[in-house]
Amino acid sequence: MKTISVVLVDDHLVVRSGLRALLGTQADIAVVAEASTGEEGLAAAAEHTPDVVMMDLAMGPGLDGIEAIRKLRQANPRQAVLVFTTYDSDADIVRAVDAGAMGYLLKDAAPEEIFSAIRGAVEGRSVMSAPVASRLFQQMRNPEEILTPREAELLSLLTQGLSNRELGRRLFISEATVKTHLAHIYAKLGVETRAAAIATAIRREGMR
Amino acid sequence: MKTISVVLVDDHLVVRSGLRALLGTQADIAVVAEASTGEEGLAAAAEHTPDVVMMDLAMGPGLDGIEAIRKLRQANPRQAVLVFTTYDSDADIVRAVDAGAMGYLLKDAAPEEIFSAIRGAVEGRSVMSAPVASRLFQQMRNPEEILTPREAELLSLLTQGLSNRELGRRLFISEATVKTHLAHIYAKLGVETRAAAIATAIRREGMR
DNA sequence: AGGCGTATCAGCCAAAAGGCTGAGGGCACT
DNA sequence: AGTGCCCTCAGCCTTTTGGCTGATACGCCT
Numbered sequence: 263m264k265t266i267s268v269v270l271v272d273d274h275l276v277v278r279s280g281l282r283a284l285l286g287t288q289a290d291i292a293v294v295a296e297a298s299t300g301e302e303g304l305a306a307a308a309e310h311t312p313d314v315v316m317m318d319l320a321m322g323p324g325l326d327g328i329e330a331i332r333k334l335r336q337a338n339p340r341q342a343v344l345v346f347t348t349y350d351s352d353a354d355i356v357r358a359v360d361a362g363a364m365g366y367l368l369k370d371a372a373p374e375e376i377f378s379a380i381r382g383a384v385e386g387r388s389v390m391s392a393p394v395a396s397r398l399f400q401q402m403r404n405p406e407e408i409l410t411p412r413e414a415e416l417l418s419l420l421t422q423g424l425s426n427r428e429l430g431r432r433l434f435i436s437e438a439t440v441k442t443h444l445a446h447i448y449a450k451l452g453v454e455t456r457a458a459a460i461a462t463a464i465r466r467e468g469m470r
Numbered sequence: 471m472k473t474i475s476v477v478l479v480d481d482h483l484v485v486r487s488g489l490r491a492l493l494g495t496q497a498d499i500a501v502v503a504e505a506s507t508g509e510e511g512l513a514a515a516a517e518h519t520p521d522v523v524m525m526d527l528a529m530g531p532g533l534d535g536i537e538a539i540r541k542l543r544q545a546n547p548r549q550a551v552l553v554f555t556t557y558d559s560d561a562d563i564v565r566a567v568d569a570g571a572m573g574y575l576l577k578d579a580a581p582e583e584i585f586s587a588i589r590g591a592v593e594g595r596s597v598m599s600a601p602v603a604s605r606l607f608q609q610m611r612n613p614e615e616i617l618t619p620r621e622a623e624l625l626s627l628l629t630q631g632l633s634n635r636e637l638g639r640r641l642f643i644s645e646a647t648v649k650t651h652l653a654h655i656y657a658k659l660g661v662e663t664r665a666a667a668i669a670t671a672i673r674r675e676g677m678r
Numbered sequence: 679a680g681g682c683g684t685a686t687c688a689g690c691c692a693a694a695a696g697g698c699t700g701a702g703g704g705c706a707c708t
Numbered sequence: 709a710g711t712g713c714c715c716t717c718a719g720c721c722t723t724t725t726g727g728c729t730g731a732t733a734c735g736c737c738t
Contacts, residue, residue, distance in 0.1 A: 410683085410684060410685085411684095412684075412685065413684095420665070421669050422666075422669060423661060423663055423665045423666025423667075423668075423669045423670070424665075425663065425665075425723095425724070425725090426724070426725070427724085435685085435686070435687085436686075436687055436688085437687095438686080438687050438688060438689085439685075439686050439687060441725080441726075441727095442685085442686080442687080443685085443686095444725085444726080445726075445727075445728095448726085453631060454726080455631060455633065455694090455725080455726080456665055456725075456726090457628070457631045457632075457633075457664055457665060457668055458630075458631025459631075460631075460665055460668050460669055460672075461629050461630060461631045461668055461672065462631070464668075464669065464672045464673065465672065618713085618714060618715085619714095620714075620715065621714095633693095633694070633695090634694070634695070635694085643715085643716070643717085644716075644717055644718085645717095646716080646717045646718060646719090647715070647716050647717060649695080649696075649697095650715085650716075650717080651715085651716095652695085652696080653696075653697075653698095656696090662696080663695085663696080663724090664695075664696090
């Protein structure tokens with residue numbers, strides 16, 4: 263059995279060394295490099311061409327995790343990227359997946375889960391922590407299902423080009439509340455502007 | 471032949487009296503009331519229930535012409551509204567038409583044109599000045615035809631949710647130029663925010 | 679009783695977008 | 709030569725959005 267080479271990218275030293283120690287217990291997995299920023303990660307991956315890159319999404323300044331994934335995949339489509347992060351926000355999952363991540367693990371995942379994710383990744387299987395999987399499935403099945411009724415209502419008006427003030431008037435709520443709902447909608451759709459929200463909402467048909 | 475009753479709505483006294491004099495030459499047309507603001511126009515129309523309301527679009531503060539048309543049509547769908555204005559901007563035409571205007575005349579129209587527009591309006595025909603007609607037809611045939619190549623390019627990127635800064639980078643132009651193009655696009659599409667522009671652009675298919 | 683999700687609202691601040699005016703260069707059509 | 713359209717850019721000012729924090733209230737489920 264060939265040894266699987268892994269590069270770790272995480273801005274926390276403790277996480278990297280913990281993970282290195284953990285992976286060290288497996289005979290078929292070898293950590294060949296570590297990096298603490300997106301840029302370093304890209305460089306390390308380019309140098310070692312590992313089978314798997316494990317990457318945190320939240321990394322201080324500079325290149326963010328999502329962009330790093332995209333570039334890694336571009337540079338070498340054969341290396342698998344596993345997201346290894348603390349939070350399972352809807353937006354991050356969606357974006358990581360469509361940036362090309364092979365799997366999405368939470369940092370509290372059981373060791374066995376981590377090992378099998380790595381082994382699965384090199385074989386082309388994608389593995390993810392249970393809570394992540396369930397969120398993602400919901401997204402796939404029906405993107406709007408994750409929106410609350412109120413949010414869906416607001417989104418539908420949003421696609422008609424209304425301003426926050428107008429939205430508030432239509433729904434009999436304050437502009438402050440409109441902004442709160444919008445922030446939630448953006449998070450769930452994985453976008454950060456109303457323009458993008460409208461674009462994705464309309465294209466995900468049903469909303470035309 | 472029944473006499474056609476008309477209400478004039480225009481903020482310029484000279485225009486109203488000129489029009490009144492002009493229409494006075496026609497035996498079958500009677501001006502029953504005049505108003506100088508949108509609100510007054512609504513009131514006058516409610517009181518006299520004329521066959522035709524002739525309205526300027528640009529009217530000082532208060533209710534603007536487009537909204538006035540909408541309300542007039544709501545209040546009484548049987549009365550025809552003719553827009554009688556100085557300018558033939560793309561945006562105004564589109565908006566007036568979909569607010570329910572039966573015709574769109576420019577103030578430099580020939581008297582005969584005005585008479586026949588009024589007579590046509592009560593019979594359900596819609597009449598408009600030639601330059602207006604040609605603009606409108608273009609819009610109908612192909613909404614994008616009226617956009618310059620550069621504008622179309624920008625609009626297409628816009629529907630992907632990009633910010634002005636990003637648009638500038640993609641097209642190798644300054645943000646200032648992006649804003650100029652956007653302003654033109656908004657005017658041509660008859661909207662005033664990027665959100666609305668995206669919504670209409672995507673829905674006018676082709677842009678998905 | 680306590681926790682969770684939903685919906686509501688406020689205030690503050692920074693970034694983005696939009697309105698307005700003006701301006702120069704290139705190109706085509708007359 | 710002049711006119712008009714397109715593309716480019718700048719500066720200034722206002723409005724709108726978006727990010728963040730925190731708060732209240734209701735209903736549901738355990």
